[in-house]
Amino acid sequence: MSVGLFNRAVVAAMPFVPRPLVWRFSRRYIAGVDLEDAYRTVGELNASNCSATIDVLGEDSTDPEQVQSAVDLYLEAIRGIHARTLDCGISIKLSEFGLRFDVERCREGVRTLLESAAEHGSFVRIDMEDSSVTSVTLDIYREMRREFDNVGIVIQSCLRRSESDIAELMDAGPTDVRLCKGIYIEPGEIAFVDPDEIRSSFNSLLEQLFEGGASRVAIATHDPPLVEHAEALIEKMGVQKDRYEFQMLLGVAGTLRRELVARGHPLRVYVPFGDRWYAYSMRRLRENPNIAGHVVSNLLSRS
Numbered sequence: 001m002s003v004g005l006f007n008r009a010v011v012a013a014m015p016f017v018p019r020p021l022v023w024r025f026s027r028r029y030i031a032g033v034d035l036e037d038a039y040r041t042v043g044e045l046n047a048s049n050c051s052a053t054i055d056v057l058g059e060d061s062t063d064p065e066q067v068q069s070a071v072d073l074y075l076e077a078i079r080g081i082h083a084r085t086l087d088c089g090i091s092i093k094l095s096e097f098g099l100r101f102d103v104e105r106c107r108e109g110v111r112t113l114l115e116s117a118a119e120h121g122s123f124v125r126i127d128m129e130d131s132s133v134t135s136v137t138l139d140i141y142r143e144m145r146r147e148f149d150n151v152g153i154v155i156q157s158c159l160r161r162s163e164s165d166i167a168e169l170m171d172a173g174p175t176d177v178r179l180c181k182g183i184y185i186e187p188g189e190i191a192f193v194d195p196d197e198i199r200s201s202f203n204s205l206l207e208q209l210f211e212g213g214a215s216r217v218a219i220a221t222h223d224p225p226l227v228e229h230a231e232a233l234i235e236k237m238g239v240q241k242d243r244y245e246f247q248m249l250l251g252v253a254g255t256l257r258r259e260l261v262a263r264g265h266p267l268r269v270y271v272p273f274g275d276r277w278y279a280y281s282m283r284r285l286r287e288n289p290n291i292a293g294h295v296v297s298n299l300l301s302r303s
């Protein structure tokens with residue numbers, strides 16, 4: 001059976017797998033269901049010299065109540081992180097803040113969060129979702145960046161537009177960018193689909209970010225050749241530690257993560273939590289069946 005077929009078979013079987021078993025698959029990637037679980041995980045990461053960013057699981061809010069509860073939970077997280085002096089920011093998805101049904105409400109929610117984060121010395125990263133919302137997400141980021149220093153954005157190397165998006169962002173002033181491959185499956189007209197093209201785009205966008213003077217770059221990948229290239233570039237360009245960090249997902253590539261930390265690189269772990277873990281796990285798997293392969297191989301390798 002080909003790898004693609006195997007991954008699709010795992011995804012097709014998932015709805016028939018009992019929840020407790022899905023939880024056993026998912027739990028290494030998710031801190032738990034409530035904020036206390038997230039704080040505990042972040043505390044452990046901080047003790048192993050990693051910073052963190054908390055993500056409240058949930059996306060595509062469809063009514064104002066859902067948006068309000070997301071805003072409230074994030075506000076609580078910002079206060080809780082501050083009270084516990086954790087080294088941790090937050091990551092948000094604009095669709096959770098109502099982007100798809102009320103852009104103005106979404107802006108208000110993000111602004112409320114940024115005000116609280118600024119007050120508590122916290123940093124907010126706006127995650128990037130699928131290509132239907134790339135432009136509006138960048139617009140909202142730019143708007144917020146004019147008012148706040150403590151906000152960053154994400155660029156996906158699979159998108160053909162990313163080189164010009166980076167150029168525009170940097171023309172507008174200091175920019176804090178997380179660079180990742182992009183998790184959503186996108187059409188070939190707008191995205192690279194060949195894994196080597198996505199890698200090569202990642203490498204050249206990273207150079208563009210460093211050369212263009214991005215205020216900070218988060219290198220979000222577990223792909224060893226990309227990590228190697230990034231390390232070589234950091235060394236060659238003499239990039240200082242306050243201008244970059246590696247980022248990885250909770251539960252993924254633990255060995256590589258520890259090696260990077262041991263070599264003295266700043267490293268942040270993305271820590272998702274929340275009671276919507278089941279819907280989140282299912283949706284991620286449906287959107288990109290390759291994740292199923294990662295999950296199974298990671299379970300077997302226990303990295």
Ligand SMILES: Cc1cc2nc3c(=O)[nH]c(=O)nc-3n(C[C@H](O)[C@H](O)[C@H](O)COP(=O)(O)OP(=O)(O)OC[C@H]3O[C@@H](n4cnc5c(N)ncnc54)[C@H](O)[C@@H]3O)c2cc1C
Nearest residue numbers: 127128154180181182183220221222223247248249270294
């Ligand atoms: C901190 C962080 C934030 C991110 N934010 C965004 C975002 O805002 N928007 C967006 O579109 N994408 C985001 N991503 C996801 C990213 O775009 C990639 O889909 C993901 O990181 C896999 O790509 P990779 O570079 O690790 O390479 P891959 O070649 O896909 O993975 C390399 C190896 O890492 C392991 N691995 C990778 N991903 C997983 C996984 N999910 N579960 C288990 N094992 C895995 C596997 O062992 C795999 O062989 C983020 C990733 C990270 C690390």
